[in-house]
Amino acid sequence: MSSQCGSIVNPGTFTCNLTVNYQIPPQVFPVAIRHRSCQAGANGWIRAYCQRCVIPRCLVRWADEIQDSVMGETKSAAQDRNAADAALIWMQDVSKFFGTFQALDEVSLEIGTSEKVVICGPSGSGKSTLIRCINRLEQHDAGRIMIDGVTVDDSAAARAVLRNNVGMVFQQFNLFPHLSILDNLTLGPMRARGLAPAAARELAEYYLERVRIPEQMQKFPDQLSGGQQQRVAIARALCMEPRIMLFDEPTSALDPEMIAEVLDVIEELAATGMTMIVVTHEMGFAGHVADKMVFMDHGRIVEMAPPKRFFSEPESERCKIFLQQILRN
Ligand SMILES: Nc1ncnc2c1ncn2[C@@H]1O[C@H](COP(=O)(O)OP(=O)(O)O)[C@@H](O)[C@H]1O
Ligand SMILES: [Mg+2]
Secondary structure, eight states, X not given: OEXXXXXXXXXXXXXXXXXXXXXXXXXXXXXHTTSTTEEEOGGGEEEEEOTTTOOOHHHHGGGGGGHHHHHHHHHHHHHHHHHHSOOSEEEEEEEEEETTEEEEEEEEXXXXXXXXXXXXXXXXXXXXXXXXXXTTSSOOSEEEEEETTEEOSSSHHHHHHHHHHEEEEOTTOOOOTTXXXXXXXXXXXXXXXXXXXXXXXXXXXXXXXXXXOGGGTTSOGGGSOHHHHHHHHHHXXXXXXXXXXXXXXXXXXXXXXXXXXXXXXXXXXXXXXXXXXXXXXXHHHHHHHOSEEEEEETTEEEEEEOHHHHHHOOOSHHHHHHHHHHHHO
């Protein structure tokens, strides 16, 4: 296992700031070479290009002892790229109507690789609609959305970029009740990514461990607590190995004592360099995790600022009142 920085791995394609070689058991190989930008090397080695996020997280378990340094370097490499490169998620003047009702009103937002954005705002202000438009669960009516340089529309390219890059976690977990936890997790990787059952199971086991419930694998969703179900939902999204995770009020359906266990998992994920949009009113969490806070009202982004400024000096009266109400409760 080795790592080196600053080498040009693939001249003519892009410069890689970090090369990590993992030696991995052959049975994981089919998983590994499906990763974006990964190339198989000689003798079962995988060369993972960091430049587009790409430490293959399912492999890191084989390389625990370098995990911290790898993740750290990946993050800073991604941050460097941020400064120079286009946004990973780019929205320009996006509007969305339900009939004559305008749910989004010319929303513009840019999110760089590894950036964490927390969106808050009153009920009905368009938060869910915004993130649902990003992954095409809703179609926007005007403006433009791009993910990693690909316009989000009905094209095959857009479907592929969404499938390969974007995971979503909903308020109501949305697990398949008739499937075991394991089957909930392996379905997507097998159907959408063509993984063999053994490889899909490896992924599922790995991510269930990451969300700290490996022992629940054979149970069904209704045998788990709300907090456990939501952690399964997070693991399920991670099994698709997305670069971007969208969370729509992931803790608001939970009993208070279960909120922390889910927020802890999301916070850990944030620390790996994952790009995230989190709709939440958990302001303590937001203060820790967010690079950028967004406040929405009536379908518009009313305020956008780093958390420190957002909480201490909100500019709009509407945001001030909202924060006072939220922080009082
Ligand atoms: N499928 C839909 N049909 C009609 N109206 C909708 C639909 N989805 C959302 N809306 C309306 O759009 C507005 C924004 O909704 P939403 O994005 O869910 O708000 P938030 O997530 O901020 O609570 C609300 O007034 C809501 O009633
Ligand atoms: Mg909502």
